[in-house]
Amino acid sequence: MKEAICFEHVSYRYNEESDWALQDVSVTIERGEQTAIIGENGAGKSTFAKLCCGLLNPEHGTVTIDSKEIYPLKNKEKASLIGYVFQNPDDQIFLSTVEKEISYPHKDYPDKEFFHEVVSLCQLENHLDSHPYNLPWSTRKFITIASIILQKPTYIIFDEPTAGQEKKGKEILKNILSYLNNQQTTVLMISHDMEFIAENFKRALVLKETKVIADDSTKRIFYNEELLQSSGLDQPFVPKLLSSLYSVDSEVLTMDDLAKEL
Numbered sequence: 001m002k003e004a005i006c007f008e009h010v011s012y013r014y015n016e017e018s019d020w021a022l023q024d025v026s027v028t029i030e031r032g033e034q035t036a037i038i039g040e041n042g043a044g045k046s047t048f049a050k051l052c053c054g055l056l057n058p059e060h061g062t063v064t065i066d067s068k069e070i071y072p073l074k075n076k077e078k079a080s081l082i083g084y085v086f087q088n089p090d091d092q093i094f095l096s097t098v099e100k101e102i103s104y105p106h107k108d109y110p111d112k113e114f115f116h117e118v119v120s121l122c123q124l125e126n127h128l129d130s131h132p133y134n135l136p137w138s139t140r141k142f143i144t145i146a147s148i149i150l151q152k153p154t155y156i157i158f159d160e161p162t163a164g165q166e167k168k169g170k171e172i173l174k175n176i177l178s179y180l181n182n183q184q185t186t187v188l189m190i191s192h193d194m195e196f197i198a199e200n201f202k203r204a205l206v207l208k209e210t211k212v213i214a215d216d217s218t219k220r221i222f223y224n225e226e227l228l229q230s231s232g233l234d235q236p237f238v239p240k241l242l243s244s245l246y247s248v249d250s251e252v253l254t255m256d257d258l259a260k261e262l
């Protein structure tokens with residue numbers, strides 16, 4: 001068995017009259033890798049994520065997870081392999097309290113220790129009895145993240161988790177990523193937040209106009225100004241600064257890396 005998400009020559013369009021949303025994508029994300037998915041609006045990132053989770057069926061090619069074709073699997077089996085944290089939490093929330101929402105499909109989550117660990121990780125301790133819609137959007141996002149982590153999938157895809165988050169929310173997310181890394185949960189994250197990716201991810205896929213045009217370390221991608229420009233992506237602050245100072249290859253991506261170098 002290959003422990004990975006594998007796309008082999010995958011193409012998808014939403015209907016026969018529409019243009020391709022993703023074309024001839026072949027990529028492998030092995031277990032344990034934390035990978036960012038970046039690209040301009042409409043490049044195909046969310047389509048890629050939905051194909052990964054088996055929400056969409058490729059028109060050409062195959063998407064397998066741990067050697068199983070994902071789309072035909074039953075929902076329960078899909079959920080145990082891969083969880084998808086939607087861009088908009090309101091697409092995912094449907095129960096009347098935070099506790100019920102994150103415990104679903106159990107009425108009473110069986111592993112109490114794990115439950116409280118995740119509640120604390122997502123900083124939801126004071127909200128368990130609240131109605132999710134009485135809480136701010138940024139907190140609703142953590143409700144959806146907690147509910148996916150509690151299902152213990154092997155892989156999790158986050159769709160724009162930093163959108164609408166202030167510094168504190170991004171800190172919580174950073175802790176969540178590091179927790180999942182320690183738990184050996186493989187994370188894919190779609191984001192337009194290049195600073196957050198530079199700080200938290202070592203690998204990135206760059207999508208442009210329905211295709212994966214780069215699959216490389218974030219260090220190489222964030223120093224490739226031509227690639228970033230042609231993909232409509234911002235260069236993070238530290239690579240931008242160092243590129244303007246030196247015409248040398250650098251490995252430095254974040255302020256922390258920079259402080260260590262000086």
Ligand SMILES: Nc1ncnc2c1ncn2[C@@H]1O[C@H](COP(=O)(O)OP(=O)(O)OP(=O)(O)O)[C@@H](O)[C@H]1O
Nearest residue numbers: 014018020021039040041042043044045046047048
């Ligand atoms: N439900 C849909 N029906 C028809 N076309 C769609 C649908 N969802 C997306 N598309 C089209 O598929 C293409 C890829 O869209 P997708 O949402 O995957 O891009 P994206 O990179 O996630 O964009 P964004 O960053 O804006 O979320 C776009 O041309 C988009 O208009």
